[in-house]
Amino acid sequence: MGIRGFTSVFAAGTDQALSSAALDIVFVHGLSGGFETTWKAENGAFWPQWLADEFDSANVHLAGYDSGAFASFLLGSGASIQDLASILADGLISLPHPAKAIVLITHSLGGLIVKQMLRRCVESADSRFQNLAKKVRAVVFLGTPHQGASLAKTFDTILRPFKSRAAQQLAYSSDNLIDLNTFFSSFAVRERVVVRPFYETDKTQGIQIVDRVTANPNVHGAEPIAVQADHIKICKPESKQSLVYRSVCELLHSLLSPSRSLEVVTTPAINDTNSSSTTLLSSHSASECTYAHALATPGVPVSSSDDRVPDGITSDILEDFAYFTTVASDDRRSLAQKLRDADRGYQIGDATRRKERFAMVLHRHIAQPSAVTRYMQLLGAIESRFSRHVRRRISEGASLEQVDYAIQSEVLDPCAQQFSNPGAEISLALVDNALCYLAGNCHVSWDK
Numbered sequence: 154m155g156i157r158g159f160t161s162v163f164a165a166g167t168d169q170a171l172s173s174a175a176l177d178i179v180f181v182h183g184l185s186g187g188f189e190t191t192w193k194a195e196n197g198a199f200w201p202q203w204l205a206d207e208f209d210s211a212n213v214h215l216a217g218y219d220s221g222a223f224a225s226f227l228l229g230s231g232a233s234i235q236d237l238a239s240i241l242a243d244g245l246i247s248l249p250h251p252a253k254a255i256v257l258i259t260h261s262l263g264g265l266i267v268k269q270m271l272r273r274c275v276e277s278a279d280s281r282f283q284n285l286a287k288k289v290r291a292v293v294f295l296g297t298p299h300q301g302a303s304l305a306k307t308f309d310t311i312l313r314p315f316k317s318r319a320a321q322q323l324a325y326s327s328d329n330l331i332d333l334n335t336f337f338s339s340f341a342v343r344e345r346v347v348v349r350p351f352y353e354t355d356k357t358q359g360i361q362i363v364d365r366v367t368a369n370p371n372v373h374g375a376e377p378i379a380v381q382a383d384h385i386k387i388c389k390p391e392s393k394q395s396l397v398y399r400s401v402c403e404l405l406h407s408l409l410s411p412s413r414s415l416e417v418v419t420t421p422a423i424n425d426t427n428s429s430s431t432t433l434l435s436s437h438s439a440s441e442c443t444y445a446h447a448l449a450t451p452g453v454p455v456s457s458s459d460d461r462v463p464d465g466i467t468s469d470i471l472e473d474f475a476y477f478t479t480v481a482s483d484d485r486r487s488l489a490q491k492l493r494d495a496d497r498g499y500q501i502g503d504a505t506r507r508k509e510r511f512a513m514v515l516h517r518h519i520a521q522p523s524a525v526t527r528y529m530q531l532l533g534a535i536e537s538r539f540s541r542h543v544r545r546r547i548s549e550g551a552s553l554e555q556v557d558y559a560i561q562s563e564v565l566d567p568c569a570q571q572f573s574n575p576g577a578e579i580s581l582a583l584v585d586n587a588l589c590y591l592a593g594n595c596h597v598s599w600d601k
Contacts, residue, residue: 159179159215159216159217164206164209171210171250174211175210175254175409176254176409177245178201178211178213178256180213181258182215182260182263182388184262188216188217189215198391200390200397212250212252238269238273239273254288255285255289257289258401259293264295268337271340274286289344290408291408294348295380297363298367300331300366335371342372347407348375350370352379353386354379354380355386356383466525477529477532477596478515487593488508489505491598507589510586511583531584535568538564539560539564539597565584565585568584
């Protein structure tokens with residue numbers, strides 16, 4: 154079970170794929186259709202064929218997978234989405250004549266497989282998978298749910314045809330979806346992947362399954378586009394004048410234009426000297442690598458004049474950014490030393506990992522103004538509440554247990570509640586990680 158393979162769509166008058174194509178266009182269907190029927194309209198129109206005929210420098214492929222296997226995973230059993238993602242990735246790598254760039258066109262939950270595939274590739278130690286992720290230049294989402302307060306209801310509606318346990322549970326929890334969406338939004342911005350999301354305006358059996366909110370992938374510049382169709386027909390253009398077809402053609406023409414290079418840029422790993430780990434930054438310029446490294450590495454400041462700082466960051470947030478990502482001058486003890494001085498040596502390992510995890514979160518969001526703003530505000534709130542509510546108790550000689558209680562009740566819990574929004578929750582663990590990051594940059598300490 155899993156990915157059933159790839160079927161190529163040849164241009165009229167030919168019977169084989171191009172041996173030196175500039176682009177691979179790959180269609181990935183959702184749960185309710187097959188690798189061909191998903192894209193075919195009631196009048197017989199089949200737009201993968203139109204693309205094969207119009208773009209003579211591209212190969213068109215239809216990826217087919219076992220919908221039942223995917224549904225079984227969503228319902229708590231069967232093949233995992235990671236399995237399907239890995240098989241899809243291996244299929245793309247194994248194409249007879251792979252192009253140097255890839256555009257992925259997805260429908261409904263097929264978009265989740267693609268997002269998980271990209272994550273699998275980025276996190277893989279296999280260079281073939283890493284290079285595959287770098288080849289992806291655009292992703293089209295047709296009725297794919299990404300986020301929003303109504304996400305669980307959306308999934309329940311999509312899964313309803315898979316009766317048995319679909320109405321009772323959804324194993325792929327909202328936390329996992331949020332995490333996957335966070336990865337993808339960061340990946341798309343970092344790798345300059347063009348993301349084009351579409352959502353339906355018509356109801357399917359009385360329900361609008363994917364609306365403007367749930368269709369938003371949270372990628373800067375990827376504005377969801379409304380299509381006058383329901384969830385089933387949004388991926389079935391009936392003519393070449395259809396909005397979806399014209400929009401995708403415009404996207405493909407822009408990618409194939411002589412002024413735009415489709416070459417894959419490979420960058421070396423950057424070693425974080427404050428961490429035992431090595432992070433691979435798939436950036437496209439030295440300045441972007443410098444910016445990413447500084448953001449992820451405590452003590453390395455970034456100037457507000459840096460041309461890689463995202464547009465939309467206000468001056469006060471830039472000042473906070475420079476402040477929090479630079480080691481404070483008044484207390485340059487290491488995080489480990491601070492913990493020892495506060496009789497908390499037993500926390501050194503855990504606190505160090507937490508500090509590094511928050512640094513990784515900052516790194517993943519280096520090009521997202523809203524995320525950078527949110528995390529700077531979070532760091533500011535933690536520092537302020539720690540200073541007001543915890544510092545006084547430490548100076549008064551409170552016990553470790555009393556200090557821990559103050560940190561939990563006056564810092565961690567309130568900050569997690571303050572910065573959580575529907576569909577974009579802040580966990581207690583993340584707030585705790587941010588506190589350790591501040592301590593690592595010498596902005597807070599647990600002793601007098």
